[in-house]
Amino acid sequence: MLKSTFKKKTYLEQCTDYRHDVLLKGMIEMGFAFEEIEETIRMVQSEKLDIRTITMGISLRDCSGDTANTIAEKIYDKITRKAENLVKVAEELESEFGIPIVNKRISVTPIAIVADNIEKDDFIKIALSLDKAAKNVGVNFIGGYSALVHKGFTDGDLNLINSIPQVLSETERVCSSVNVATTKAGINMDAVALMGKIIKDTAYRTKENDGIGAAKLVVFCNAPEDNPFMAGAFHGVGEGECVINVGVSGPGVVLAALSKLPKTADFGQISETIKKTSFKITRAGELIGRLAAQRLNTSFGILDLSLAPTPEIGDSIANILESMGLSKCGSHGTTAALALLNDAVKKGGVMASSYVGGLSGAFIPVSEDAGMIEAVEAGALSLEKLEAMTCVCSVGLDMIAIPGDTPYETISAIIADEMAIGMINKKTTAVRIIPAPGKKEGDYVEFGGLLGHAPVMKVNSFSPKDFINRGGRIPAPLHSLNN
Amino acid sequence: MSEQKAIISVIGVDRVGIIYNVSKLLAENNINILDISQTILKDIFTMIMIVDIKNSTNDFSILKEDLKNLGENLGVKIDIQKEDIFRAMHRL
Numbered sequence: 280m281l282k283s284t285f286k287k288k289t290y291l292e293q294c295t296d297y298r299h300d301v302l303l304k305g306m307i308e309m310g311f312a313f314e315e316i317e318e319t320i321r322m323v324q325s326e327k328l329d330i331r332t333i334t335m336g337i338s339l340r341d342c343s344g345d346t347a348n349t350i351a352e353k354i355y356d357k358i359t360r361k362a363e364n365l366v367k368v369a370e371e372l373e374s375e376f377g378i379p380i381v382n383k384r385i386s387v388t389p390i391a392i393v394a395d396n397i398e399k400d401d402f403i404k405i406a407l408s409l410d411k412a413a414k415n416v417g418v419n420f421i422g423g424y425s426a427l428v429h430k431g432f433t434d435g436d437l438n439l440i441n442s443i444p445q446v447l448s449e450t451e452r453v454c455s456s457v458n459v460a461t462t463k464a465g466i467n468m469d470a471v472a473l474m475g476k477i478i479k480d481t482a483y484r485t486k487e488n489d490g491i492g493a494a495k496l497v498v499f500c501n502a503p504e505d506n507p508f509m510a511g512a513f514h515g516v517g518e519g520e521c522v523i524n525v526g527v528s529g530p531g532v533v534l535a536a537l538s539k540l541p542k543t544a545d546f547g548q549i550s551e552t553i554k555k556t557s558f559k560i561t562r563a564g565e566l567i568g569r570l571a572a573q574r575l576n577t578s579f580g581i582l583d584l585s586l587a588p589t590p591e592i593g594d595s596i597a598n599i600l601e602s603m604g605l606s607k608c609g610s611h612g613t614t615a616a617l618a619l620l621n622d623a624v625k626k627g628g629v630m631a632s633s634y635v636g637g638l639s640g641a642f643i644p645v646s647e648d649a650g651m652i653e654a655v656e657a658g659a660l661s662l663e664k665l666e667a668m669t670c671v672c673s674v675g676l677d678m679i680a681i682p683g684d685t686p687y688e689t690i691s692a693i694i695a696d697e698m699a700i701g702m703i704n705k706k707t708t709a710v711r712i713i714p715a716p717g718k719k720e721g722d723y724v725e726f727g728g729l730l731g732h733a734p735v736m737k738v739n740s741f742s743p744k745d746f747i748n749r750g751g752r753i754p755a756p757l758h759s760l761n762n
Numbered sequence: 763m764s765e766q767k768a769i770i771s772v773i774g775v776d777r778v779g780i781i782y783n784v785s786k787l788l789a790e791n792n793i794n795i796l797d798i799s800q801t802i803l804k805d806i807f808t809m810i811m812i813v814d815i816k817n818s819t820n821d822f823s824i825l826k827e828d829l830k831n832l833g834e835n836l837g838v839k840i841d842i843q844k845e846d847i848f849r850a851m852h853r854l
Contacts, residue, residue: 311769311845313799315852316810320771320841374823377843559851566850 319559323378327531327594328560330567331587332382333369334507336514336522336580337361339388339423347401350394351408358385358412358421361521361577366417368574372567380567381729385413386512386524387423395435402442403449410450420495422512424455427502429464430752440470443477447492448484454510460500460698462705466753471698474498475691475747479714482683486716489724493713494646494678498694500701500708505581506637511674511709522580523572524637527564528587531594532556533620537602549603550623557584557627565632583637584628585673586620588648590731596620596641597650597660608650609660617641618671638707640673646726646733647678655734662693662736670700675709680724680733683716690714692743695753703756766816767796767845770829774838776807784811784840787832792819807838812845 322328342353366383373380387393387409394405406424413421424446426436443455457474460466478498482490497511504515507524514522536556540548561584572579588595597608600616621640629635643665645651654660662679669675675697681690694710701708715724718735725732770788772780781798788795793813800809818825826842833840 311812311848311852313801313810316769316771316848317808319848319851320773324773371823374826375844376847377841378847562850563847566846 320377322529322532322559326529326535327589327591328529328563329379329381330525330564331528331585332384332507332509332526333365333380333567333571334384334386334512334524334526335362335365335575335577336386336505336518336524337388338514338518338520339390339393342393343396345396347394347397347404350397351404354387354393354405355408355412358387358409359415362416362418364575368571371574372570376567378563378567382420382509383418384507384509384512385416385418385421386507386514387421388514388516389423389425389427391426391433391436391439392516394439395433397435397438399438399441402439403445406442406446406450406453410453413452418452420452420454420509422454422456422509423514424453425457425513427458428470429458429461429467429500431467432470440473440477443496444480444484444492447481447495454495454497454512456497456499456502456511456513458499458502459694460702462501462702463755465755466500466695466698466702468695468747468753469750471498471695472688472691472747472750474694475687475689478690478712479685479687482714483716489680489718489726490683490713490715491726491730494711494726494730496711498698498710500698501706502709503637503707505583507583508585508587508638508642510711518580519578521577523568523575523577524580524583525564525568525571526583526585526587526637527560528585529556529560530586530588530596530599532560533586533624534593534595534599534602537599542604546619550619553620553623554627554630557624558631560584561628561631561635579634581634581636582628582632583639584624584632584635585638586624586641588642588644588651589729590647590649592649595648595650596643597648597654601650607657607659608654609664613664614667614671617643617668621672638673642674642677643668643672644678644711645736646680646724646731647729648731652731652733655736662738666696666700669697669708670704674707675701675711677709677711678713678730678733679711680713680715680718680735681738682720682735683714683718685714685738686742686744688742688744688747689738691747693738695747699753702753765796765814768813768815768842769845769848770811770813770840770842772807772809772811772833772838772840774807774833774836775805776802777837780807780836780838781809783832783836784809784829787828788813791825791828792817793825
């Protein structure tokens with residue numbers, strides 16, 4: 280038996296092997312078809328394919344100290360040291376590969392963990408230090424002014440949360456997030472009640488800019504520890520010293536691919552087209568992420584393949600859903616269309632990269648998506664429909680402006696509903712809502728840039744006050760009998 | 763060191779001398795052209811060149827800038843990208 284394995288190959292067999300080698304080599308070294316090159320160029324130039332963010336996660340666990348000044352100093356030194364070349368490397372990659380890298384950002388260990396011993400009034404010193412470090416290295420946002428309070432508060436957590444309105448109104452680049460629920464712990468309803476007040480106060484303190492402070496504040500259920508997208512990014516406690524996470528985007532590319540399908544294409548074909556497109560987008564992101572990590576001498580964390588819309592025309596999730604045959608985003612059928620989109624994006628992505636993480640899916644921020652804004656204006660899309668949509672997409676109620684006089688209990692109740700969806704369905708959900716000071720339903724808020732503008736949406740006016748003021752925790756759900 | 767491929771794309775309205783001028787710039791930078799293909803669709807000229815930049819006498823960023831400026835003079839858009847991005851997106 281053994282002998283036959285080493286049997287000398289016949290001339291014909293040798294020729295076949297040789298031909299096989301040549302063919303294989305040829306395939307590997309093959310140039311590209313004109314159409315392939317043209318497709319990539321078209322995706323970037325006219326369909327707005329981009330790397331939405333390269334986010335460097337930096338652990339600040341070694342930056343604790345006795346006083347706020349010491350902590351602030353350590354934090355500043357560490358961030359400016361680790362992220363010194365972040366922007367430079369990102370710009371190099373952008374030039375070499377011809378793919379725009381829109382944002383360069385930093386996420387850090389939740390500050391409540393680093394500065395648990397600090398008094399409320401001193402937290403601003405730490406936030407200012409984060410802001411200064413971000414400005415110094417040239418990133419536009421730094422995330423991680425955060426607390427994880429799904430089970431309960433430490434004194435430091437409470438101090439940090441109570442300092443959020445001041446911090447978000449006095450800093451430019453700091454982003455904040457608070458995790459108030461998980462599937463394993465349930466919902467901390469004391470935190471939910473508190474966050475309603477904090478969001479309202481934050482919006483009020485930035486009233487000259489339509490409450491933009493609240494656009495930098497996210498309330499989470501099951502917050503991911505490696506999310507590169509703002510405002511919810513933080514560097515989780517299970518993460519390493521320093522890591523590069525990349526967020527890719529491309530609603531425009533998906534929309535363009537779907538619009539080439541005939542109107543009669545069935546859902547199998549739609550799913551297949553989204554998967555293929557998502558694969559290509561993800562591969563571009565993975566290449567950039569790996570090279571960025573290599574050049575920055577750190578490790579590659581995850582690729583977040585979220586379809587993140589921008590206010591530009593054609594770069595819209597709503598338009599993708601409409602291209603499947605809905606006359607307006609928000610009509611009945613929207614949740615099913617979004618479920619298909621979200622799932623197909625993930626399926627294409629996981630084939631393209633072994634380390635997919637973060638939020639991964641489709642974002643449905645209202646103010647950042649021209650199609651969503653149009654749907655709200657047309658009366659097709661309501662807050663209740665958006666809530667239903669969050670059951671099947673990657674995040675939650677995102678960048679939604681509501682009347683400034685909405686009671687805090689109502690904001691808390693909106694959060695509670697969203698947290699319940701995340702907790703029961705074992706997924707991440709979030710609320711980033713802006714009670715725009717002085718604005719009424721039908722008015723507009725203007726944040727500018729990527730944050731866009733939004734119509735102020737109608738909120739259910741029946742009060743949940745007594746429900747919110749009960750306090751305590753909603754227990755963790757059962758993990759069997761899943762119906 | 764083996765080849766280091768990059769892809770040059772030229773998109774714009776057709777005119778005399780596009781290939782001549784791009785090739786001239788590449789020759790001046792000691793860059794070898796491996797493949798060229800082009801189409802003209804509704805007066806829009808698209809040319810794609812695969813080149814080897816291993817022995818380029820200039821840095822990639824300078825080359826990119828020079829090509830961009832040349833494109834502006836010729837009224838077309840010229841870009842150069844390293845080939846890895848195409849490999850990542852179109853090959854398993």
